[in-house]
Amino acid sequence: MSISPDHTLYEIGTNPAPGGHDLAVLFSGEGRPIPRHKVGPMIHDYCLIHTVLSGEGFFECAGKSHACRAGDTFVILPGVLFSYEAHERNPWHYQWVAFQVKGAPLLMSDMGVTPARPIIRCSGQEALDSLSLMYQHIRLGFNQSAYPWLEDLEASGWLKLLLHKLAMLNYAQLPEPDTSDIERGVRQAERWISTQYHQQLSIDQMAKTLGYHRAHLSKLFKQHTGLSPMQYLMKVRIDKAKSLMNTSFSIHEIAASVGFNDALYFSKQFRKWTGMTPSEYRRQSE
Known part of the structure; x- marks a missing residue:
């Protein structure tokens, strides 16, 4: 665990060998920022997803602000302007993972995530605990062995499980596809x-x-x-x-x-x- 000037909790694990597989984890972390801590407006050239464990905050994407609380996951897409800010009285505690993948917008769109619909919501502590554990596996697996490419492989596997879980949660909220x-x-x-x-x-x-x-x-x-x-x-x-x-x-x-x-x-x-x-x-x- 480490402390930064604008966080009471700040942990991060960085992939020492990203890019070896179709889904390349760049880094993953956990944070509890101070009240009104803000990131952006800015853009990234990679995907970045945050899942809120507790507290509240605001995520702005495509010109629209979204209030987020425990169980909400907000998705930052490559090339899309965004900002996010911790609540002034009840700042959020979240985990995150950044990754690169060919055709990222298509992948996220298949999951039901677009700039106009960037939030995935889950209800129930069990589902949230499951997501949190996957983030931990990604983050804590780095720099633990002499074989970085194996860590990359493991992180990619956990990321796929995380995205699968998020997609299933999102599909449960979406109307049935109009497909004959x-x-x-x-x-x-x-x-x-x-x-x-x-x-x-x-x-x-x-x-x-x-x-x-x-x-x-x-x-x-x-x-x-x-x-x-x-x-x-x-x-x-x-x-x-x-x-x-x-x-x-x-x-x-x-x-x-x-x-x-x-x-x-x-x-x-x-x-x-x-x-x-x-x-x-x-x-x-x-």
């Missing part, structure tokens, strides 16, 4: 193909797993994407193959990596979709 069963089925099929493209996929098996007749799913899929499931699968495979062309892998190895057992058939399909053979595409990319 048809749209949901098509999205499931898209995700299935996008993650399993390297396997020997059977559209029949995919439809059966998702609970649809093949012909029905194919019709719905084409209506919503403009492609049949097999065409979509081929597009995903060719796009993945294109991204591997600037590596040292052979054409045969690339073909196998994206789901083609026959390198000649792969070359034929690659040319159909790109207008070039894999070798021609690779030379052009060099």
Whole structure:
């Protein structure tokens, strides 16, 4: 524990090796600022979330002020002007974590968080205690071993659990998404193909797993994407193959990596979709 001039409690743990994974924790801390302690107005180039454990304060984002109290989490998004201030009589006590992630606005939007809706609220001490414990695991895990990259890996894992918990709390407050069963089925099929493209996929098996007749799913899929499931699968495979062309892998190895057992058939399909053979595409990319 340490004391700063404007806090009665101030602790922080800094990640010694951020950036090794998709979610990079930068730092995490806990603080109990003095009355009317204010940060901002300013912007950050990373995400910063605070969860209030007790007390009160005010968070301003996108020109709107939000009163926050115990159980509230306020989210600072990259590039968005913000400020926050402790209550003059009952200053808040909070924990925080800062992190970077590609597509941060999209990630937070998927969680239901936007500049216009930056607060996640939870009720009940049990839920708040669960969040607090995750923050502690992130903060206290740094500088404890001779292997910083392992600490980075652990912190990223705890952050994902924290974001999952916050998202679930937020979803409980949001109206049900206006998504039809048809749209949901098509999205499931898209995700299935996008993650399993390297396997020997059977559209029949995919439809059966998702609970649809093949012909029905194919019709719905084409209506919503403009492609049949097999065409979509081929597009995903060719796009993945294109991204591997600037590596040292052979054409045969690339073909196998994206789901083609026959390198000649792969070359034929690659040319159909790109207008070039894999070798021609690779030379052009060099």
